[in-house]
Amino acid sequence: MENVYEICPVLKNDLITLRQTTFEDAEELLKCYSDINAAPLFNSDNCNGDTFFYTTVEQLLKTMELWDYSYKNRHFVRWTVISNNTNEIIGTVEMFHRRANDEFDHYGILRIDLQSKFENMEVISSILEVANQQFYKLFDVCAILTKAISIATARILSLKEKGYVPLGKKLIKYDDYFVRSKESH
Numbered sequence: 001m002e003n004v005y006e007i008c009p010v011l012k013n014d015l016i017t018l019r020q021t022t023f024e025d026a027e028e029l030l031k032c033y034s035d036i037n038a039a040p041l042f043n044s045d046n047c048n049g050d051t052f053f054y055t056t057v058e059q060l061l062k063t064m065e066l067w068d069y070s071y072k073n074r075h076f077v078r079w080t081v082i083s084n085n086t087n088e089i090i091g092t093v094e095m096f097h098r099r100a101n102d103e104f105d106h107y108g109i110l111r112i113d114l115q116s117k118f119e120n121m122e123v124i125s126s127i128l129e130v131a132n133q134q135f136y137k138l139f140d141v142c143a144i145l146t147k148a149i150s151i152a153t154a155r156i157l158s159l160k161e162k163g164y165v166p167l168g169k170k171l172i173k174y175d176d177y178f179v180r181s182k183e184s185h
Helices: 025-035 055-072 121-138 153-161
Strands: 016-020 077-084 089-097 107-114 141-145 179-180
Touching: 016 055, 025 055, 025 089, 025 107, 055 077, 055 121, 077 121, 107 121, 121 141, 121 153, 153 179
Parallel strands: 107 141
Antiparallel strands: 016 077, 077 089, 089 107, 141 179
16 A cells, blocks of 8 residues: 555545645635635644634645645645536645544544535535545544534534544543544444
């Protein structure tokens, strides 16, 4: 199996395609990251106060430089989410293998950022389907953690449908996480 940090695979199912984010995606991704209704649902835990709400391509490009650096240094992978029906860029997904001196060592952290008009069960379930099939092996993790705040009703329903359960405790100092173990599939 290829190392995700040497060759980043393109992952897809009927509804969506995930391919590594490139700087050329910035203009279309700004539709997601300037979406005032989407921003509250982004997981910015442990991101030094960045909320990922941007109003200019230049702001987004600075963050994308960090994403590129982080990929090259094997910290995380950021994929662009593309709708197969329209070929439209609708958001991003981030995944990484968490290493820490706590009970969540070797867990994966999945972040899903979508334009608000795509924050629905069909799209989220499709993303989770790809994650559930590919990310345990790609990132060598025993479980996947992802955040869904209480107002993210479609996300929460999709998570439950795909085998995620509320964590029921804080991750570091953060709430609202759901978890799915590798054995769940």
